[in-house]
Amino acid sequence: MAGVQMWYMKREMENTKRLGLARESYILLGICLVDFIFTAWLVNTRRGMEGNPLMSFYLHSGWGALIAAKVVLVAMPIFIAEWARRYRPAFVQRALRFAIVAYLGLYVIAFANGAISASGGHVSPHFGSVEPLGQPLR
Numbered sequence: 001m002a003g004v005q006m007w008y009m010k011r012e013m014e015n016t017k018r019l020g021l022a023r024e025s026y027i028l029l030g031i032c033l034v035d036f037i038f039t040a041w042l043v044n045t046r047r048g049m050e051g052n053p054l055m056s057f058y059l060h061s062g063w064g065a066l067i068a069a070k071v072v073l074v075a076m077p078i079f080i081a082e083w084a085r086r087y088r089p090a091f092v093q094r095a096l097r098f099a100i101v102a103y104l105g106l107y108v109i110a111f112a113n114g115a116i117s118a119s120g121g122h123v124s125p126h127f128g129s130v131e132p133l134g135q136p137l138r
Contacts, residue, residue: 021078021082022081022082022085022092022093022096024096024097024099024100025078025082025096027096027100028074028078028096028099028100028103029074029078031100031103031104032070032074032103035103035107036067036070040063043059050066051110054073055069055070058070077099081095081096
């Protein structure tokens, strides 16, 4: 009887692991989406710039390049984490929680260092080479 219960519990755990993304993955995706929307707004209104040098490179290549890079650089780690979660759920949960804290921490540091100008002031002219969304780069 105990063997049947163990088999049933193991089967239930496996089914639970397949039911979609972890809550932490959804939170991380949400943070990334809010980050992108906020960055797009700041760049479009000339109140800020992309603080991440890698993403800034893609932004200067155009909005399409930035969106593609953001999707790949966010989706791939989430995919890997979700794959690994089937085998090491506790480790992946801690890793995703660390990523959430690190992402939010870097956001706070960016605000503190003035990389994001939330005061409504305009960014210096050398950041003006990026056209607002929907307009081609010159």
